[in-house]
Amino acid sequence: MGCCPSKKATENVISVESIGQVGLGTFNLVHANEKKFLDQYKVEHSLGTGSYGEVRKVLHKVTGQERAVKLFIKSLDDSQSYMKVKSEIQILKTLHHPCIIKMFEYFEDEKRLYIVLEKCNGGELFDMISEKSNLTENTAAIICKQMFSAVAYMHQNNIIHRDIKPENIMLEEFEDDLNIKIIDFGTAIKISGQARLIELVGSPFYIAPEVVAGNYSYECDMWSCGVILYILLSGYPPFDAKSSAEILKKIRLGKYSFDKPIWESVSNDAKNLISKLLCPAEKRMNASQALCHPWIKSLGIYPKPQKTQLDDLKNNLKGFYNRNKLHNAISAFISSQIISSKETKELRNLFKSLDTNGDGRLSKEELLNGFDDNHELITEIMLTVDADKNGYIDLDEFLVAAVNQTTLLSRENMKKAFDMFDLDGNGTISYDELQTVLGVGTNTGKSIWMEIMKKKKNGQELSFQEFCEILISLVE
Numbered sequence: 001m002g003c004c005p006s007k008k009a010t011e012n013v014i015s016v017e018s019i020g021q022v023g024l025g026t027f028n029l030v031h032a033n034e035k036k037f038l039d040q041y042k043v044e045h046s047l048g049t050g051s052y053g054e055v056r057k058v059l060h061k062v063t064g065q066e067r068a069v070k071l072f073i074k075s076l077d078d079s080q081s082y083m084k085v086k087s088e089i090q091i092l093k094t095l096h097h098p099c100i101i102k103m104f105e106y107f108e109d110e111k112r113l114y115i116v117l118e119k120c121n122g123g124e125l126f127d128m129i130s131e132k133s134n135l136t137e138n139t140a141a142i143i144c145k146q147m148f149s150a151v152a153y154m155h156q157n158n159i160i161h162r163d164i165k166p167e168n169i170m171l172e173e174f175e176d177d178l179n180i181k182i183i184d185f186g187t188a189i190k191i192s193g194q195a196r197l198i199e200l201v202g203s204p205f206y207i208a209p210e211v212v213a214g215n216y217s218y219e220c221d222m223w224s225c226g227v228i229l230y231i232l233l234s235g236y237p238p239f240d241a242k243s244s245a246e247i248l249k250k251i252r253l254g255k256y257s258f259d260k261p262i263w264e265s266v267s268n269d270a271k272n273l274i275s276k277l278l279c280p281a282e283k284r285m286n287a288s289q290a291l292c293h294p295w296i297k298s299l300g301i302y303p304k305p306q307k308t309q310l311d312d313l314k315n316n317l318k319g320f321y322n323r324n325k326l327h328n329a330i331s332a333f334i335s336s337q338i339i340s341s342k343e344t345k346e347l348r349n350l351f352k353s354l355d356t357n358g359d360g361r362l363s364k365e366e367l368l369n370g371f372d373d374n375h376e377l378i379t380e381i382m383l384t385v386d387a388d389k390n391g392y393i394d395l396d397e398f399l400v401a402a403v404n405q406t407t408l409l410s411r412e413n414m415k416k417a418f419d420m421f422d423l424d425g426n427g428t429i430s431y432d433e434l435q436t437v438l439g440v441g442t443n444t445g446k447s448i449w450m451e452i453m454k455k456k457k458n459g460q461e462l463s464f465q466e467f468c469e470i471l472i473s474l475v476e
Helices: 079-093 127-134 138-158 209-213 219-232 243-254 260-266 268-277 289-291 295-298 309-320 327-336 341-354 364-370 376-384 395-402 412-420 433-438 442-455 464-475
Strands: 041-050 051-062 066-073 103-108 112-117 167-173 179-183
Touching: 041 066, 051 112, 051 209, 066 079, 066 412, 079 433, 103 327, 112 219, 127 167, 127 219, 138 179, 138 219, 138 268, 138 289, 167 395, 209 219, 209 243, 219 289, 219 309, 219 412, 268 289, 268 295, 295 376, 309 376, 309 395, 327 412, 327 433, 327 464, 341 364, 341 395, 376 395, 412 433, 412 464
Parallel strands: none
Antiparallel strands: 041 051, 051 066, 066 112, 103 112, 167 179
């Protein structure tokens, strides 16, 4: 998907191995699954193709969840593509945002790499544009607000997507314009500092002029967002021609217009935002600035949370305070790997509503605004929920703490978690299995296991009944 690379970009690019884990502190819940892929998933029909691979619908045999898997077939004479897929995996591991596709796990065998992702049922934004021709400004503003939020989050984490387009933006559910997911990080790259890139990557209609010129950085993603906004409001691209070469020529010139009749009914604020995005890179708005634009501020408004929703959320966050490492670890695993996206949809919408600056994370100030300046409560929440101590609550941290604990630790969920911990299928969990699945370091793994052993009567492995009893005792 997109233009073929014609040059190599090597300067100031961060290696795959150096990309760290964002969120959840010591618990790295997205990692290689050592089991055979076909033992864990039932493969169903094709969903399409992405960068470097086919995407198919799969069914997780333990949880029953529908997911998507991106398949990459290894080739001895194509090590470069293999490394790009490995880079995509490492990048996806670091991203936890309501509007970015979630990766559950990945597998590798002699012939293939399998990247297991959440499945979006609403289709591509491209299809919605094709069906509706052009959207209302309110709908377009809410879509763009989410898009800018995801880009701001990526850029904060030094990641450039490089192929943002309607085909790479999915709707979470049918008839749901309010929840989008940016997908396909096959051409994404992590850079350091103010690095400049030269590799020609992207798709003709959406590629920035500085990418065509071979000297670019983060700003290229915002040009693509500007093209999408133009299309959302008009139904046609700002730079169009019969061939890719002609399109690229028009993009280099950077000339577009609002001359067609459809633009007469579009607000000046919307046109102003487009002009601040489809301009030279040095003058272009970044994602954080775009989120503060008057058009986004006035029209990109999420539904206000109800008081009962905030009260429930407050109680769940308060209940999370002072839990121990074992409870946090198991809760994080169930929240990340077992609870379905439908079950967390309301909470994710609450997260977006509380995230008033749209940067994809919650600050202490945003929580104070959401909970009526309760300083003592918010201080406790920040100390407990901010597991990686970066001063913000990321989406994954928020969900672990915000999901109702009775729902989270239902017997059904505990059984699914137990079966996924039991890697050798012998009906018990060992220390090595716990450490492997949770992805924790040796010291953390040992401390969690010691907590378990203190509560256990005999033996060095944990049965399902013992597993349940210990977890239930932690919430009583």
